[in-house]
């Protein structure tokens with residue numbers, strides 16, 4: 001995974017440079033600069049109120065920026081809204097569904113709104129319901145769907161016109177574990193088909209397995225090289241737990257290794273898997289009874305926690 005850490009060239013499926021938007025005195029987005037490529041899944045990560053939804057609304061052409069440049073599939077949402085709408089599939093964090101329409105009617109109507117002939121729109125709707133595992137609800141009104149099922153209908157709706165760019169705002173919200181795995185696989189498939197996918201979520205462990213790139217937002221700003229360095233550092237951290245933590249600390253000190261002691265062992269930085277294998281062998285040869293040894297966990301989660309940020 002790479003982190004976008006510098007002003008991108010204005011290529012890519014979505015690009016934004018110096019984008020700003022305020023609501024009265026609230027600077028929801030102060031400065032956003034990013035590039036989202038085709039064929040990849042890019043995460044948009046930030047605390048509550050950091051400006052993710054506002055940014056996504058601007059990228060999708062639903063909200064006008066006060067300043068800055070945006071292109072989506074080569075078009076500017078301010079001057080060529082129709083081209084942007086045709087290129088983009090938007091999954092909002094809450095589906096505003098037409099409760100009395102069936103799932104299939106919802107997708108058919110949506111397809112017709114994109115000028116797909118009714119028969120083709122219906123066939124496409126049925127195929128999409130199958131893809132999000134909602135076929136059995138095709139002829140049931142959307143109001144009977146559970147929250148997670150509504151999320152899946154929302155994703156199908158975003159795909160109706162076969163968009164090349166997908167903006168997914170908290171798509172895993174309300175999904176059960178099985179549906180989260182399905183979502184992850186589906187999102188990877190959509191990227192493998194060449195689409196650009198920008199996905200915001202608070203479930204970072206899940207994003208780790210889903211995304212190729214990450215963009216961090218804090219207080220209305222996209223973070224650059226600082227966040228990239230933090231993710232790179234987080235990836236190096238290993239947790240070592242031993243039956244006798246004091247013996248582990250003594251061995252690490254003797255070996256001249258920098259570490260943070262923990263109650264059950266230590267956290268240290270290891271450059272790569274070959275070094276990890278060497279370090280483990282060395283500890284065992286020194287008689288340390290190691291019972292757990294591995295990367296600390298989700299690099300995105302750790303970076304997020306390390307971000308010097310206040311919720312707002």
Ligand SMILES: Nc1ncnc2c1ncn2[C@@H]1O[C@H](COP(=O)(O)OP(=O)(O)OP(=O)(O)O)[C@@H](O)[C@H]1O
Nearest residue numbers: 023026028046047048049050051052053054055312
């Ligand atoms: N229509 C609006 N009017 C006034 N303030 C708004 C409006 N929309 C957003 N804001 C403010 O802008 C800031 C950014 O909000 P935004 O919804 O973009 O954040 P977010 O990162 O998506 O948050 P969350 O993770 O909670 O969904 C917040 O302080 C919010 O209160």
